[in-house]
Amino acid sequence: MQKKWWQNAVVYQIYPKSFKDSNKDGIGDLTGIIEGLDYIRSLGVNVIWLCPVNRSPMRDNGYDISDYYTIDPLFGTNADLERLIKEAKTRGIKVLMDLVVNHVSSEHKWFLDMLSDENSPCRDYFIIRETQDGNPPNNFRSYFGDSVWTRIGDSNRFYFHSFAKEQPDLNWENPRLRQEIYDMMSYWCGKGIAGFRVDAIGNIKKSAKILSSCHMPPDAGDGMADSHDWLLNQPGINVFLSEMRDRVFHKYDSMTVAEVSVPDDQLAEYVGENGYFSMVFDFSYTDIDVNGVTTPCDLVPWNLEELKGHIYHSQEVTQNIGWAAPYLENHDQPRSVNKYLPDGAINDYNTKMLGALFFFLRGTPYIYQGQELGMQNYPFTRIEQFADEGALKRYEVAAACGELEEKIMDYLRRRSRDNGRTPMQWSDDEYAGFSSESPWLSVNPDYTWRNVRSQNQDDLSILQFYRRMVWLRLHSAYRNVLTYGMFKGLRVGGPEDFIYRRYDETHEVLVILNYSETERPYSINLSGYEILLNNYAAIPDISCPKAARGSIGEEHTLLPWQVLVVGKEIRQKSC
Ligand code: GLC
Numbered sequence: 001m002q003k004k005w006w007q008n009a010v011v012y013q014i015y016p017k018s019f020k021d022s023n024k025d026g027i028g029d030l031t032g033i034i035e036g037l038d039y040i041r042s043l044g045v046n047v048i049w050l051c052p053v054n055r056s057p058m059r060d061n062g063y064d065i066s067d068y069y070t071i072d073p074l075f076g077t078n079a080d081l082e083r084l085i086k087e088a089k090t091r092g093i094k095v096l097m098d099l100v101v102n103h104v105s106s107e108h109k110w111f112l113d114m115l116s117d118e119n120s121p122c123r124d125y126f127i128i129r130e131t132q133d134g135n136p137p138n139n140f141r142s143y144f145g146d147s148v149w150t151r152i153g154d155s156n157r158f159y160f161h162s163f164a165k166e167q168p169d170l171n172w173e174n175p176r177l178r179q180e181i182y183d184m185m186s187y188w189c190g191k192g193i194a195g196f197r198v199d200a201i202g203n204i205k206k207s208a209k210i211l212s213s214c215h216m217p218p219d220a221g222d223g224m225a226d227s228h229d230w231l232l233n234q235p236g237i238n239v240f241l242s243e244m245r246d247r248v249f250h251k252y253d254s255m256t257v258a259e260v261s262v263p264d265d266q267l268a269e270y271v272g273e274n275g276y277f278s279m280v281f282d283f284s285y286t287d288i289d290v291n292g293v294t295t296p297c298d299l300v301p302w303n304l305e306e307l308k309g310h311i312y313h314s315q316e317v318t319q320n321i322g323w324a325a326p327y328l329e330n331h332d333q334p335r336s337v338n339k340y341l342p343d344g345a346i347n348d349y350n351t352k353m354l355g356a357l358f359f360f361l362r363g364t365p366y367i368y369q370g371q372e373l374g375m376q377n378y379p380f381t382r383i384e385q386f387a388d389e390g391a392l393k394r395y396e397v398a399a400a401c402g403e404l405e406e407k408i409m410d411y412l413r414r415r416s417r418d419n420g421r422t423p424m425q426w427s428d429d430e431y432a433g434f435s436s437e438s439p440w441l442s443v444n445p446d447y448t449w450r451n452v453r454s455q456n457q458d459d460l461s462i463l464q465f466y467r468r469m470v471w472l473r474l475h476s477a478y479r480n481v482l483t484y485g486m487f488k489g490l491r492v493g494g495p496e497d498f499i500y501r502r503y504d505e506t507h508e509v510l511v512i513l514n515y516s517e518t519e520r521p522y523s524i525n526l527s528g529y530e531i532l533l534n535n536y537a538a539i540p541d542i543s544c545p546k547a548a549r550g551s552i553g554e555e556h557t558l559l560p561w562q563v564l565v566v567g568k569e570i571r572q573k574s575c
């Protein structure tokens with residue numbers, strides 16, 4: 001595969017509403033992000049991804065855009081974004097924007113025009129169906145729980161939405177609409193952004209079935225049927241995606257990461273040599289606890305063997321085709337330590353172990369804000385504490401299906417997206433140094449001891465561990481093998497023994513970890529390797545690779561939750 005600039009990227013994802021508030025309204029903003037740039041640079045990352053900052057009524061925290069060309073006043077001005085791009089650039093950091101083009105806000109001018117003017121050219125920008133009997137065309141369920149159809153006024157006409165009713169889907173069949181989108185993308189590329197995280201893009205092509213008057217057999221007590229099979233990656237989507245690639249991404253050499261789950265046999269079209277995107281997010285391991293569930297508050301049990309299977313499989317398949325995007329968290333996920341580690345047993349060791357497990361996989365790693373501090377889920381006790389429409393809707397739907405309050409709350413405590421959206425914990429000052437006013441979403445009470453300031457002063461902190469990981473990937477003698485090297489998941493030992501190898505012609509790295517709370521023996525001949533990272537050792541000076549070195553004997557025991565990353569240069573055989 002031809003080398004691309006974004007293969008050397010380490011991305012830090014920012015949820016603008018929760019990162020840093022500069023003007024004391026309790027809501028994070030662009031100036032706050034600029035203030036935080038030196039911190040971001042201190043992590044060593046070279047790309048930031050901003051969740052949407054465009055004008056929006058914020059029903060879905062910016063994923064409901066009402067004007068693509070302006071920055072929402074909550075976050076600042078267009079000039080602030082340009083300043084951010086410039087300030088980031090002086091620190092060697094590129095900026096990705098979130099591209100939300102499956103749908104707009106129901107307050108977008110196009111939608112309002114469509115509503116008010118029968119003859120508006122925007123009518124065909126949306127997906128509208130009329131029925132004779134005044135009932136919705138069918139009983140497909142949207143991702144947020146309601147019907148995919150909402151009635152227009154008191155007519156017999158309905159518009160389609162994959163998500164909330166305030167997020168009407170755009171009609172990608174319309175070439176004029178598509179051109180408007182490409183123009184908008186080009187506008188932002190022209191302002192100096194380096195690419196896009198592409199939101200919900202697998203939904204832009206609708207199947208004939210989901211738009212038909214076909215009533216499906218219900219799969220739950222709400223009388224509705226799941227949409228995924230008729231809404232995601234439908235035949236014909238390739239036309240739109242390749243057009244977008246050719247008209248915009250190629251022209252600007254953009255980095256693109258798409259939110260779309262792609263079956264193995266289609267992966268080459270998405271991320272192969274001339275794929276639509278640079279990389280796509282794989283949901284198989286981040287949604288391991290919810291994959292395939294259609295009921296509103298059930299989780300599926302999973303085990304380490306499955307987790308390992310998903311990660312290894314994803315790596316092995318992707319490396320033969322293109323590039324991956326390893327991540328543990330994002331703004332739609334709860335905190336990873338709560339998902340992947342046993343209740344009551346989370347500590348700094350296993351938090352670091354989890355970090356190392358994903359960070360050295362092949363692909364461009366994504367760190368979600370606060371993950372580098374080991375931030376955890378919020379201890380929610382009441383439904384009133386949630387802000388996410390998705391959580392509130394789920395509560396309603398689950399209650400209507402007769403689920404018990406306790407079960408719903410337990411689900412939301414584990415799975416609500418608000419868990420990952422609580423304000424960034426900068427210090428032990430009031431409101432965690434995020435703002436001097438009460439924030440839009442409560443700060444996790446552990447901020448008094450889990451924060452940037454305290455972890456900056458502690459050589460053993462999770463934060464220093466993350467810095468070291470980034471440094472290893474981008475600057476150490478192992479940077480090439482850790483970036484381009486092949487991946488091999490070793491299937492040795494028990495389910496709790498995760499060992500994988502990254503290798504090229506000159507170097508080899510082994511990531512060896514004990515995913516359990518008891519000591520584990522392992523037998524790998526480690527002579528000749530140097531320790532690059534050990535979650536039981538302090539990292540006094542990340543600029544000095546020797547600081548964490550040590551010699552290793554033949555017999556090895558991994559301590560509970562221990563991870564060792566070891567590397568060696570492979571001597572070229574002389575003839
Ligand atoms: C994506 C976003 C999510 C949003 C949804 C609708 O899944 O990540 O936050 O709610 O799209 O735009």
Ligand code: CA
Nearest residue numbers: 021023027029
């Ligand atoms: Ca603010």
